[in-house]
Amino acid sequence: MVKTVLRVAGALALLAGIACGGSQESAGGTPEQVAAAAANGGRGGGKPKGTAAVTGVVKDIATGALLSGVTISDGTHSATTSSTGAYSLSGTAAGTATLTATGNGYLQTSQLVTVSSTAASTVDWALTRSYGNQKIPAANMSTVVLAWNDLGMHCDQDDYSYFMVLPPFNTLHAQVIQRNSESSGLTVSYAFPKKTDSTLHTNFWQYAAQYGYAVAPNVGISGSPLAGDMKPDPNGHGFIAQGIPVTPYDDDGTWDPYGTATLTVKDSTGKVLQTATVVAPVSTEMMCSNCHGTTNPQLDILQKHDALSGTSLAADHAAGKVHACSECHSDNAIGAPGKAGVESLSLAMHNFHKDKMSTTSVAASTTPDCYNCHPGPKTQCLRGIMARAGKTCHDCHGDMNAMTSGLQGGRKPWLEEPRCGSCHDAKHAENSGTLYRNSLLQNSPSGEMNGRFYCEACHNGPHAELATANSADPTIPMQFQGDNYWIWSCTVCHTSQPQSSMHR
Structure with missing residues (x-):
């Protein structure tokens, strides 16, 4: 069996949690997170002596309803929410602590927080209702496809006749699981039924040669066409199509930043074993x-x-004559080295614009402020479960001043990013020294699944973690699991194993 196909019949249980074992950077997080923590009262700091209260409110993540009768605990002390969803927990030692929220009919949820010794710390909660009573559709299937977009959103431009920030570039991944039998020579192809000709909506290829890309129309800068076969991924764990030149417009001109690709799995004889659809999010909404x-x-x-x-x-x-920003400004997103002595594109953009967000009334009223450049009021790319729980761009990245400080302090944009492990515990963190999008499961109930399944295969890409606020995202869990949550059911991939917690 080739490594790009995962056969798991008879293995132990599969249950997705938050992320997948290990850590990415130092325990303090990225410089942006450290700066954001200081601005928010020292979250992520040391362990001063003494205690102070932890207060907050608990709500339903889907409806926003305030929840009474929820128990908040640090393992030693506990408090219960009132009819207004409020609680006050006393006795927790100052410093870093793991708190849990437990409510009838809701999933138990944990947060890694810093408790102040001098003032009450605010820790709010948004709980997800318990799930798992439906029949799992994959139980009647022989082949399952886990597929995702790596970043949760890719940025593009409508017009390349003046300059280029980023070229058309979207990346899809897939892992194929055969539940009952093994087929050889599998291939996975992709196509966009509503987006068959990107030249209808972008002039990129008219200027591509000036930007250094000798590619034919409807072919991306890495050689991937708009429709074709996926390749084995570099780790041998699945399939990848990197740099697909898809646009946020359908062929008929409809604005569609959450368009879907159809994936088709065939065996060596050409027999179709499974089809699935996966969102390929891309937006030109740079404001x-x-x-x-x-x-x-x-x-x-x-x-x-x-x-x-x-x-x-x-x-x-x-x-x-037109220029790409990356001719002078290094850009790790496309592997461009830039020129010595010139700020990276990320630093130049954040540094110069950090005091410009109130320059116009339109910019000042754009919420969140990051949507002035990142997609955007229409696109709503920040849509994952953390956003639904009330977390903002600033909670992970800091504001633009914090972004600038972090980059000036040496953070490598695109290569060093905020860590899941900064707020979740170690068993729900990235692999050591590895970005979330490249991390693999490391702490399953048995070692058989470790190092084989990508975190994003079950949880989706950053900013779009399941369950999202966008109905276009959960096509894979809806098809194989029967709901819009992360992949939590063992029987999506396993034929006859008891349900268990994935992350041990």
Whole structure:
């Protein structure tokens, strides 16, 4: 059996938790998280002596209803929420503590928090209702496909005639599980039924050669076409299609940032074993016009860059020459080294704009403020279960000042990111020194599944962790599990094993 196909019949139980064993960076988190923690009263700090109260409210994550009768505990002390969902927990030692919330009909939830010795700490909760009574559709299937997009959202541009920030680029992953029998020579193909010609909605290929990419229309910069066969992933655990040039527009012009790809699994004879659909999120909603005007924001950006940096971008454009930002500014997102002595693209953008978010009333009223550049008020890319629980961009990344400080302090953008383990315990963290999107399960009930299943296979990509607020995301769990949650049921992949907790 090739490693890209996972046969698990007879193995122990499968139950998805929060993330997948280990840690990514130092226990303090990224510089942005440290700065954010300081701004929020020292979350993530040391362990001063003494105790202080922990207070907060508990709500239903789906409805927002305040929940009474929920027990909050640090393992020694406990408190119960009132009719208004409020609680006050006393006696918890100052420093880092793991609190749990337990309510009838809800999943037990944990948070890693820092308790102050001088003032009450606020810890709010959003609980998910218990699940698991439905019949699992995969129980009657021989082949299961776990598929996902790696980042939860990819950014693109509508117009490349002035400059390029990022090219069209979307990446899909799949892991194939054969429940009852093993087939050889499996292939996985992908296609977008509503998005068959990206040239209808982007002029990227008219300028691609100037940006350094010798690619044919509807072929991405890594060589992946708009429809084709996925390749074995570098780790040998599944299949990947990297850099698909999909746009947020359907062929008929409909704005569709959450369009779906159809995956088709075939054996060596060409027999179709399974089909599945997976969202390929991409948006061009970079809101430059909020500050650079609606008439010609691209030209305004070039002119302001020239005035502030002594470049000749506007003149070059008038002469028919366009530039990619990554020619000068390094960009780890596309592996561009940039020029020595020039700030990375991420640092340049956050540093220069950190005091510009109140420049116009439109920018100032954009919520969250990150949506001034990241997709966006229409796209709503921050939609995962953490967002539904009330967490914001700033809780993980800090505000733009914290982002700038972290990057100036040496953080490598795209290569060093906030860690699940900063708020969840060690068994629900990334692998050591590894990003969430590349991490694998390490603490299953048996060792057989360790190092084989990606965290994102069960939980989905960052900013889009299941269960999300967008109905387009959970196509895989809906097809194989019968709900819109993360993959929690053993019987999605296993034929006859008892339900158990995945992360031990």
